[in-house]
Amino acid sequence: MYIRKKGLKIVLIAFLMGYLVIGFVIIPRWNDKVLLSTGGVTTRKAAREFVNDLKRSEKEKFKSELLSNKHLSKLNLYIENKKIDFNGKVFNYNNRYYIPLDDITKYLKINMDKEDSNLTLSGEGYQCDINLEKSYWRIKGNRRELRGDWISREDKVYLSLADIVDILNLNASFDSKKEEVRCFKSKKESFILNDTQGTLTKKKTALIRIEDVTAGSIYLKDDSMEKLRAMGDLLYDEGSAYHIAWIPRYVNPEKSEDNDLTRDTSFLNSEFLYTLDYLINRGAMVGLHGYTHQYGNEESIIGSEFQEKNKLSREEEVRRVEAAIKNAIALNIPYKFFETPHYRSSARFQTVLENYFDYVYEPCIGVWNKKIHISDRNKATKYVPAPLGYVEDRNVQDMINKIKDDKSKELKSFFYHPGKEFDDIVLKREGNGYPYYEYKDTSMLKTMIKELNKDGYKLRYITN
Numbered sequence: 001m002y003i004r005k006k007g008l009k010i011v012l013i014a015f016l017m018g019y020l021v022i023g024f025v026i027i028p029r030w031n032d033k034v035l036l037s038t039g040g041v042t043t044r045k046a047a048r049e050f051v052n053d054l055k056r057s058e059k060e061k062f063k064s065e066l067l068s069n070k071h072l073s074k075l076n077l078y079i080e081n082k083k084i085d086f087n088g089k090v091f092n093y094n095n096r097y098y099i100p101l102d103d104i105t106k107y108l109k110i111n112m113d114k115e116d117s118n119l120t121l122s123g124e125g126y127q128c129d130i131n132l133e134k135s136y137w138r139i140k141g142n143r144r145e146l147r148g149d150w151i152s153r154e155d156k157v158y159l160s161l162a163d164i165v166d167i168l169n170l171n172a173s174f175d176s177k178k179e180e181v182r183c184f185k186s187k188k189e190s191f192i193l194n195d196t197q198g199t200l201t202k203k204k205t206a207l208i209r210i211e212d213v214t215a216g217s218i219y220l221k222d223d224s225m226e227k228l229r230a231m232g233d234l235l236y237d238e239g240s241a242y243h244i245a246w247i248p249r250y251v252n253p254e255k256s257e258d259n260d261l262t263r264d265t266s267f268l269n270s271e272f273l274y275t276l277d278y279l280i281n282r283g284a285m286v287g288l289h290g291y292t293h294q295y296g297n298e299e300s301i302i303g304s305e306f307q308e309k310n311k312l313s314r315e316e317e318v319r320r321v322e323a324a325i326k327n328a329i330a331l332n333i334p335y336k337f338f339e340t341p342h343y344r345s346s347a348r349f350q351t352v353l354e355n356y357f358d359y360v361y362e363p364c365i366g367v368w369n370k371k372i373h374i375s376d377r378n379k380a381t382k383y384v385p386a387p388l389g390y391v392e393d394r395n396v397q398d399m400i401n402k403i404k405d406d407k408s409k410e411l412k413s414f415f416y417h418p419g420k421e422f423d424d425i426v427l428k429r430e431g432n433g434y435p436y437y438e439y440k441d442t443s444m445l446k447t448m449i450k451e452l453n454k455d456g457y458k459l460r461y462i463t464n
Ligand SMILES: [Zn+2]
Pocket: 211, 212, 289, 293, 301, 341, 342
């Protein structure tokens, strides 16, 4: 009897152990594998179709809606301090101002010839070709995509303000209180003639990401946006590639702020989009830094939307990722990567990202790569880490030392919060209002670029 009881006990214990092993170790692993291999609720092919369909429908919407009365807008635009009369024909679509090109060229005494879908602008020492069919403009062999596309009506061609300013080499400043834009003929030669981003003369690569740029918080001010544009000038003039981690929708529940550029039209939002266009034309590679970078009652930039503690469902995660993409496509912002806010990601969430993005600008969960890592799951998505972190306080020397540490095999990749640069850029106006700025040589960004150049590094794109 005693022996039989002992035998039964052993069988029961063995059974219990087996149950525990299967229940807590094997099934979850198997489950994880199944989840990871299906890559979430969608596939890469489905994600590509989602993006292509969106691009098509947004373009159709743009062409059919742009010149409708609901987008009529007031814009006080001055050139050399003379107010341009557009006869009420200014439109604002998704926070881009559209104005008739010939109203400006006439004023600047620039000749415009039109043949089929080609425009040729010419003036004293100036010539620019605009190819409407292919949606680009070109000066002396250097070309740029029309950031805001174009539309024509009653023989007038409408282009976005950012395109007009860059095509005609104007220098613009914004005053949101008076809702006016003042343009002057630039005293510098056109930026497009100084296109050195693509040159690969130096051997060593470094990567910089300008972090947390959004239409809210400290950024949605005339001064801040003008300073961001000055940073773009600096990086571009130095031939440095750079990335911008953009948060598409800014939310601050405490201040009842919820700013979505595809929904909320305003002068400041238009200046923000103008600034993004300006930076993209000057070499910025933009990526999606979450959708709102917050959750619940949190404030954008400070909060974190995809962390495990929020317990988002797979559908909710996909919805937010797709909302961010939709925002970028509706605004015609070419996005090249995704970066999860505060890197608070999970292997599960990263498999969702892999369907939509070729570049995820963060370490791969579980691999914790310090160099670029190609996903083991889809063999396509590249995880680009920033192992050098961010520039803390004003400690730029610390970052320079980390970059110069030749023994380290880590990718020389870091990020920088642009607000830290603002005190070192002083905005000025000449007597007639012509805008310019003084950029202090001791600024952290200038110092970093100088030291990197000295050491044979070149700031490149994650896609190089
Ligand atoms: Zn962030």
